[in-house]
Amino acid sequence: MKPVIRKAAPILLATVALLGLFMVTPSQEVEASPFDTLLGTWRGSGQVQLNSGMERLTCNAYYTGGGSQLGMAIRCKSDSSNVEIRSKLSLSGTRITGNWEERTYNASGSASGTAKPGRISITVSGSIRGSMVVNYSSSRQSVSIATSGSPLQRVSINLTRS
Numbered sequence: 001m002k003p004v005i006r007k008a009a010p011i012l013l014a015t016v017a018l019l020g021l022f023m024v025t026p027s028q029e030v031e032a033s034p035f036d037t038l039l040g041t042w043r044g045s046g047q048v049q050l051n052s053g054m055e056r057l058t059c060n061a062y063y064t065g066g067g068s069q070l071g072m073a074i075r076c077k078s079d080s081s082n083v084e085i086r087s088k089l090s091l092s093g094t095r096i097t098g099n100w101e102e103r104t105y106n107a108s109g110s111a112s113g114t115a116k117p118g119r120i121s122i123t124v125s126g127s128i129r130g131s132m133v134v135n136y137s138s139s140r141q142s143v144s145i146a147t148s149g150s151p152l153q154r155v156s157i158n159l160t161r162s
Helices: 003-022
Strands: 040-050 053-066 067-076 082-092 093-103 107-116 119-126 131-135 141-146 152-161
Touching: 053 152, 067 152, 082 107, 082 119, 082 152, 093 119
Parallel strands: none
Antiparallel strands: 040 053, 040 152, 053 067, 067 082, 082 093, 093 107, 107 119, 119 131, 131 141, 141 152
C-alpha cells in the first residue's frame, strides 16, 4: 500500500462507519403518528341535534401537539347554541387514552379508543357517555359525535384546512 492510501484508509473507514449510524434503512423508518395529519387550524360547518331540535353550525377546530399527544379544540356556533369540545389525547401504538369535555353543556369524561391513519375513534365515559369519530385526510375531515345523558345528542361537521 502506498503511504498516502495507508494514512487515508483509517479515516475512510471511520467515515463509512459514521455514515452507517445515520443512514435509515426502509425497515427502520419511523411512521408518522396519525395525530400529525390533524395539526393546525380547520374551518367548516355541520349540524347539531339537541333535545329541542336540529340546528346548523359553523365551526373552527384547532389541533396541537403531535407525535403521541393531541390537543383538540372544536368550537361551533348555531343561532341559539354553542358547542365547545376540548380533548387531550395520548397515543400508544394504536390505543388512545385521555380526557374529553363539552364546555357549553358542562359534560366531561375519560376518553379511550383507537387511531390509525385517516381515522380516530374514541368512546367517552363520565358525566356524559358517547362516542366521537374523526375521519380525515391532509385537507378534509369529518367529525361525528353521539352522546347520551345530555341535551346535546349528535354533532356532525365537515371541516377543511384553513
